[in-house]
Amino acid sequence: MISIKNLHKKFGNLHVLRGVDLKVEEREVVVIIGPSGSGKSTILRCINYLEEPSEGEIIVDGITLNKQESVINKVRAEVGMVFQRFNLFPHMTVLENIELAPVKVRKMSAKEAETVALDLLDKVGLADKAHAYPEQLSGGQQQRVAIARALAMRPRVMLFDEPTSALDPEMVKEVLDVMKTLVKDGMTMVVVTHEMGFAREVGSRVIFIDEGRIIEEGTPNEVFYNAKEERTKTFLSKIL
Amino acid sequence: MNFDFDLIINSIPLLILGAGVTLQITLLSVGFGMFIGMFMGMARLSKIWAVKMVATVYVDFIRGTPLLVQIFLMYFALPVVTGQRIDPFVAAVTACSINSGAYIAEIFRGGIQSIDKGQMEAGRSLGMSWPQTMRYIILPQAFKRIIPPLGNEFIAMLKDSSLVSVIGFEELTRRGQLIIARTYGSFEIWMTVAFLYLIMTLTISRLVDYLERRYKIDDKH
Numbered sequence: 001m002i003s004i005k006n007l008h009k010k011f012g013n014l015h016v017l018r019g020v021d022l023k024v025e026e027r028e029v030v031v032i033i034g035p036s037g038s039g040k041s042t043i044l045r046c047i048n049y050l051e052e053p054s055e056g057e058i059i060v061d062g063i064t065l066n067k068q069e070s071v072i073n074k075v076r077a078e079v080g081m082v083f084q085r086f087n088l089f090p091h092m093t094v095l096e097n098i099e100l101a102p103v104k105v106r107k108m109s110a111k112e113a114e115t116v117a118l119d120l121l122d123k124v125g126l127a128d129k130a131h132a133y134p135e136q137l138s139g140g141q142q143q144r145v146a147i148a149r150a151l152a153m154r155p156r157v158m159l160f161d162e163p164t165s166a167l168d169p170e171m172v173k174e175v176l177d178v179m180k181t182l183v184k185d186g187m188t189m190v191v192v193t194h195e196m197g198f199a200r201e202v203g204s205r206v207i208f209i210d211e212g213r214i215i216e217e218g219t220p221n222e223v224f225y226n227a228k229e230e231r232t233k234t235f236l237s238k239i240l
Numbered sequence: 241m242n243f244d245f246d247l248i249i250n251s252i253p254l255l256i257l258g259a260g261v262t263l264q265i266t267l268l269s270v271g272f273g274m275f276i277g278m279f280m281g282m283a284r285l286s287k288i289w290a291v292k293m294v295a296t297v298y299v300d301f302i303r304g305t306p307l308l309v310q311i312f313l314m315y316f317a318l319p320v321v322t323g324q325r326i327d328p329f330v331a332a333v334t335a336c337s338i339n340s341g342a343y344i345a346e347i348f349r350g351g352i353q354s355i356d357k358g359q360m361e362a363g364r365s366l367g368m369s370w371p372q373t374m375r376y377i378i379l380p381q382a383f384k385r386i387i388p389p390l391g392n393e394f395i396a397m398l399k400d401s402s403l404v405s406v407i408g409f410e411e412l413t414r415r416g417q418l419i420i421a422r423t424y425g426s427f428e429i430w431m432t433v434a435f436l437y438l439i440m441t442l443t444i445s446r447l448v449d450y451l452e453r454r455y456k457i458d459d460k461h
Contacts, residue, residue, distance in 0.1 A: 050361055069369065077367030087362035091380050100376060101366035146362075153366060 001026045001157055001188050002047060007056035009042050009212075016042050018212035020056075024157070029189045031199040031220070034209040035235060040192045043209070044159045047190070048072075048079045061156050077105055080150030084162040086142040088134040088149070094121065095130045098149045106153065113152070120148040124178050140171030144178050151182075158182065160191040194239060200224060208232045247425045248432050255429075258415030259436045265329075265411060266398045269336035270344075273397070274390070276337065277344025282374065284349045295345065302342030308403050311335045315407045332404035332411075340397050347389045351382035384455045391448030395441045402437075412436060 002024040009017040016039045024030050032040045045051040047058060049065055049072045058065045060075045089097050098117035102108040108116070121127045124144040126137075134142055143163055150158060160179065164172045176198050182189065183202040193199065199206055199220050206223040208216045208231075216223060216232045224240070227233045283295035302310070314335040319325055355378050363373030405414035416433040420426050 048365055050365060073367050073369055076365055079365075081362075081365040083358060083362065083365075085358055087356070087358035089359065089362070089377050089381075091384075101363075101368055104372050104376065105367040150366070 001028070001061060002190070003057075003059040004043070004047070005057040007043070007046060007058065008054045009039070009046060009051060010054045016212050017046070017053075020209075020212070020214055022207070022214065024188060024190055026188055027186045028204045029183050029191065029202055031203040031206045032190065032192045032209060033194065033196075033199070033206060033235070034215075038210045039212040040209050041161050044081070044161050044190060044192055047157075047159060048076050048081055050081075073105075077101075077153055078156045080153060080155035080158040082143070082146050082150055082158065082160045082163045084165050086134070086139070086146045086166070088142055088146055090134050093131050093133055094126065094137070094145050097134070097145060098152045101149070102152050116152055117148070120151050121145075123151075123181070124148045125174070138171060139167045140174045143167065143171075143175045147175075147178055147182075157188045157190065160189065160193065162192050162194070164193065164195055196224065196240060208235065210235070244425055244428055247423055247428050251419050251423075251425075251429060251432065254419065255412060255415055255432055255436055258410060258412035259440065261409075262398065262401055262411040262413075262437075263440065265332055265336060265401050265404065265409075266394065268333050269340050269401070270390075270394050270397050272333070272337035273340025273344045273393075276341030277346075277348050278379075280341060280345035281348025281352060284345060285352060299342045299345050302339055303346075307335070307339050307400050308406065310339055311403055311407060328404075328407050328409040331407060332401075332409045336397060336401060336404065339400075340393060343393050343396075344390065347386050347393065348382065350389075351386035352378055354385055355381050387451050387455065388448060391445065391451075394448075395444055398440055398444070399437065 002022070004020055004022040007017050007020040007022075008015070020039075020043060022030075022043070032043065034040045042051055046053050047060065052067070053065075061078050063071060063075050065071060065075055089100070092100065095114065095117050098120060099110070099113040102113045102116060103110060118127065118130060121130055124147060126141060126144055126148070129137060129141065129145070134145070137145065147163075163179070164175050167175065172195070176195060179189070179191070179198070180202055191198075191203075203220045205217060206220050207214055208223060208227075208229070210231050216227060216229045223232065224236065227236060280295045280298060283291045284299065286292045286295070311332065315326060315328065315331040318331075359377055359381070360373055363377045364370070368376070401411060402413035404411060405417060408414065410418070412433055416429050420429050423429070
């Protein structure tokens with residue numbers, strides 16, 4: 001579903017990604033962990049071209065990414081993204097937030113988009129908030145709307161960029177629960193997170209990244225309990 | 241000094257007509273200026289070097305030269321090049337629109353830049369194009385934030401439009417001049433002219449205050 005070869009990303013003199021190779025199969029849930037500044041978010045942001053790779057090849061669902069707007073927009077329509085800070089559109093209701101892209105990009109009729117949106121709101125447990133504005137919702141609720149918004153495009157892959165890091169502790173679970181239902185539905189997911197419980201429970205693979213390189217990867221059990229690399233062990237000892 | 245109150249009473253209808261023309265030229269200029277300014281403001285933020293350069297030169301040139309000189313350029317210099325006389329009204333509105341556009345471009349640029357970067361990313365990540373994201377997500381939010389500076393620009397333009405009197409266009413200031421030429425009532429007429437400008441600017445600034453308050457109440461919507 002996603003194939004990344006020799007991905008490099010430089011921000012000026014800062015060499016953030018130094019040759020990342022990664023394959024994500026259909027229905028796989030890949031969890032990326034690593035210290036802050038290690039480049040984990042940058043990988044996600046390169047997959048939908050929010051950052052332009054300095055070097056390397058990215059293929060998503062058979063499409064090789066390049067600078068062309070039409071190609072980028074096509075890939076983005078197939079790749080849903082959930083941000084750490086939700087990024088809901090504050091001037092629109094919850095329903096409008098979800099309907100916008102399907103109508104403008106997928107050319108869905110307004111009626112159809114509404115059906116889809118209400119369905120998804122029901123799925124994330126917020127059917128009663130359809131006409132609320134984002135500011136009237138808690139952080140956890142906003143993030144669940146953001147997930148519904150991404151799902152409304154019927155993406156083939158979902159990217160989660162630290163989806164629970166900006167949440168109060170009591171709201172983490174409701175977001176993770178929604179993500180788990182997606183896993184059950186067979187969604188292909190790449191998740192940058194520090195939620196080790198989530199990784200252990202539903203992750204098919206865990207990838208530890210440091211200083212722009214993949215240091216170690218394996219099943220959650222392999223990485224969490226039998227890490228081979230010293231750097232992985234040091235990192236895990238700090239967060240577990 | 242004799243204060244000729246009758247002169248004021250007799251002149252007021254003509255001056256009010258002039259004020260109407262002033263208001264008309266201001267509305268047209270700021271209207272066109274908003275159109276120009278919106279695109280130039282976005283162009284100033286473009287990643288395409290040439291687009292950004294054109295917008296920057298435009299804004300710098302207009303903001304770095306006096307409006308009076310711009311009006312002269314439009315009314316006296318341009319016809320020399322084109323060989324066509326230009327109607328004072330067209331010259332006045334064109335010069336003022338181009339002038340207003342440059343200031344409004346900077347207002348739009350600031351407004352767009354004040355919107356969180358995550359908004360553009362969220363829009364783009366959903367597959368929407370840059371123009372779509374601008375239109376449906378960034379500009380509606382930016383527009384609410386720039387109402388106060390747009391109001392200021394409107395008031396500034398209303399006052400500066402008095403400069404078009406130099407090309408003989410009969411707005412409020414020019415009407416005043418003409419009445420004085422006939423009656424010699426400098427004091428009465430200039431006081432009345434000033435008072436009419438004041439009424440217009442105060443009314444507009446109250447209106448902008450009201451709009452600003454209304455949008456503050458439902459800030460985000």
